[in-house]
Amino acid sequence: MLDRFLFKQIDNSPLLIFRIFFGxxxxxxxYGAIITGWVKRNLIDPQFTFTFIGFEWLQPLPGLGMYFYFFVMGTLGICIALGYKYRYSIIAFTLFWTGVYLMQKxxxxxxxxLLILIAGIMAFLPANSxxxxxxxxxxxxxxxxxxxxxxxxxxxxxxIVYTYASFAKLYGDWLDFSVIGILFKNKSGYPVIGGLLQEPLLHRIVGISGILFDLLIVPALLWKPTRKWAFVVSIFFHLFNSIVFQIGIFPYLALAFSVFFFEPEVIRKIFFKQKEPYQNGPVTVPPNRKFVLGILGIYFLIQLGLPLRHYFIKDDVLWTEEGHRMSWRMMLRSRTGITSFKIVSSTTKNSFLVNLDDYLTKAQKNKVSSYPDFIWQFTQRLKREYAEKGEKISIYVDSRVSxxxxxxxxxxxxxxxxSKVSWSHFTHNDWILPSQPQQ
Structure with missing residues (x-):
């Protein structure tokens, strides 16, 4: 039964067109990251970047190097779409993109x-056949x-992505729609829709539809009677997100995934009219069947387990942020903070507040004001800077977060x-104070 389900030969039209869309x-x-200034703002202008902790050695290329880096990645995307040196192109893109992901957050x-995961998966698939x-x-x-x-x-x-995204929304501030009003508040200046986005009725519609869409879209696309309607709803949903939140290619990538839900013959007739039809063929079990199933099993166990890790960490992830990333907790909260860093010299006993403008961009200051890993990393940078001058310091942080x-x-x-505390990846950092119940 399992072999027939997994190893039956089917038409490869969905994979071929997805490769083209993906590339x-x-x-x-x-290319857009270069043109819109994203590369400049996040990888060139900052004095330093906040990497994922443990990857401090992974730094942006100096000078204009990151423009070249992104140009190469964009060109690799074209090679993927064309199916040119596909295996080398997709592997290179995956490594380059992973590097950029880890070197700044x-x-x-x-x-x-998600791009890392999909590119990594595509590296093993016969998408250039x-x-x-x-x-x-x-x-x-x-x-x-x-x-x-x-x-x-x-x-x-x-x-996995959509289901976890749906379940993550099942908490008080989403269910009373207050967080949606906050997320939409700074969209009031948008032409045409800015005023509409401030309407409480729309907040209710967005809140309920967000939960239902994430929970039901994959089953609805899989079931033939609802597939076309689900696709229409998906188009509206993702275009709305693209316009309102301006989150790059993700809405269009999500739509591109739809090709895997339609019958291969439908995809062939739309995109590859000259392609030879292929009816469902025999079950062809590979000689390394156990290895393939083992790798897939391990991969999906990790994907299922990683988003649950915050349940095993003390306190609420909305407050501590511990276990938030890589958990599909998308567009869930608004977070602001007021944070100051006081340096006390161990030799002179003099103390002073750090001027964040001397170190950080505006976007970095927003993160350092309210995210614990950013706060910790910044204190470690200050500690190293003064150590290089031969000065031993203590650093105290006054941080209030909403x-x-x-x-x-x-x-x-x-x-x-x-300056003396360490960062724990898998357990609670006790220097983060517990959240207090609201009055």
Whole structure:
């Protein structure tokens, strides 16, 4: 039963057109990052970047190097779309994109992480087996079929993403729609829709539809009677997100995934009219079946477990942020803070407040004001800077944070010398004060 489900040969048209869509979209993302100034703002202008903790060695290239870096990634995207040296192109893109993801998190988006996962998966799939320059130059590569598990790997990954995104919204500030009003508040200046976005009725519609869409879209696309309607709703939903939140290629990538839900014959007739039809073929079990199933099992166990890790960390993830990233907790909260850093010289005993403008960009200051890992990393940078001058210091942080517009609360223990504490990846950092119930 399992072998028939996973290893039955099916038409590969969805994979081929997705390769083309994926390559075009990632090239637009990379070239667009240069044109819109994203690269300059986040990788060139800052004195230093806030990497993922443990990857401090991974720094942006000096000078104009990051422009070249993103130009190369964009060109790799074109190679992926054309199916030119596909295996090398997709592997190189995955490594380059992972590098950029880890070297800065000030401009964090969940779809940056999703791109790593999808590119990594695509590196193992026969996406260049037709309608590619590789297949044209080497006809022995040409194929009209693929094992069914190729489709189901993508579908299961999407099911995990959307399901966790839906469940994460089941908390008080989303269910009373207050957080949606906060997220839309700074959109009031948008032409035409700015005023509409401030309407409480729209907040209710967005709140309820957000939960239902994330929970039901994958099952609705899989079930043939609801597939076309689900696709229409998906178009509206993702275009709305693209216009309102301006989150890059993610809405269009989400729409591109839809090709895996329609019958391959439908995809062939739309995109590859000259392609030879392929009816469902025999079950072809590979000789390394156990290895393939083992790798897939381990991968999806990690994908299922990683978003749950915050349940095993003390306090509420909305307050501590511990376990938030890579958990599909998308567009869930608004977070602001007021934070100061006091340096006390161990030799002179003199103390002074750090001028954040001397170190950080505006976006970095917003993060350092309210996110614990940014706060910790900044104190470590200050410690290293003064150590290089031969001066030993203590650093005390006065931080007050507001989540979803609620009253500010003390966030970091002001009595702790932050230059002496370590960062815990998998357990609670005790220098983060516990959240207090709101009156």
């Amino acid at each position: 075009i979209l990632v090239s637009l993302e990379c 000030t401009a964090y988006n969940n779809h940056y992480y 037709n309608y590619s320059l590789d297949a044209k130059s080497n006809p022995s590569l040409r194929a009209f079929k693929m094992p069914a598990f190729v489709k189901w790997v993508i579908v299961l990954q999407l099911l 989540v979803n517009g609620k009253p500010y609360q003390q966030f970091i223990d002001p009595e702790i010398d932050m």
